[in-house]
Amino acid sequence: MHASCSTPALPQASTPVWRRPAQTLWQVGILIAAWWAADHAAAALQLPFSGGVVGLFVLVALLASGWVKPGAIELGANWLLANMLLFFIPLVVSVVQFTDLIKAKGLILLLDIGLGFACVMLATAFAVEWVCRYERKLRLKKLLRQRAARSAA
Numbered sequence: 001m002h003a004s005c006s007t008p009a010l011p012q013a014s015t016p017v018w019r020r021p022a023q024t025l026w027q028v029g030i031l032i033a034a035w036w037a038a039d040h041a042a043a044a045l046q047l048p049f050s051g052g053v054v055g056l057f058v059l060v061a062l063l064a065s066g067w068v069k070p071g072a073i074e075l076g077a078n079w080l081l082a083n084m085l086l087f088f089i090p091l092v093v094s095v096v097q098f099t100d101l102i103k104a105k106g107l108i109l110l111l112d113i114g115l116g117f118a119c120v121m122l123a124t125a126f127a128v129e130w131v132c133r134y135e136r137k138l139r140l141k142k143l144l145r146q147r148a149a150r151s152a153a
Contacts, residue, residue, distance in 0.1 A: 020075065027076025034059065 038058060039051025047054065062068040095102065102109065 024075040024079050027073050028079055029076075031073060031076050031080065 035052060035055050038055030042049065042051040042054045059068070059073075063070060
């Protein structure tokens with residue numbers, strides 16, 4: 001048995017306790033500002049879809065091009081996703097206000113909502129699967145280039 005050749009890691013300076021919440025708040029603010037700008041752009045250009053959709057496409061393009069690194073919005077996006085239920089509370093309150101409609105057309109509404117939910121889940125699953133395959137393909141190409149460079153040297 002032989003000793004490891006690696007040197008022990010140097011102790012890392014501890015980060016201040018306030019740094020992570022401050023970064024999260026900053027990133028949430030950036031995401032809200034991006035949504036606001038995309039919403040105004042969609043309204044100014046009279047696009048047939050919402051500013052949220054425009055912002056989503058712009059953000060995906062910026063992430064794919066490398067102009068925005070995922071770490072620049074990761075904490076804020078994770079916080080928004082973790083607290084998403086809070087954003088749906090007004091929806092629940094409005095449903096309570098329309099009990100007559102729910103009694104009259106409840107089954108049709110439930111079917112529509114279920115179908116819409118299934119479509120969103122399927123579209124999300126296909127998009128995630130496509131991105132995962134694309135990333136795997138990129139990693140494989142990089143690995144093959146590295147191996148070819150190593151064997152050529």
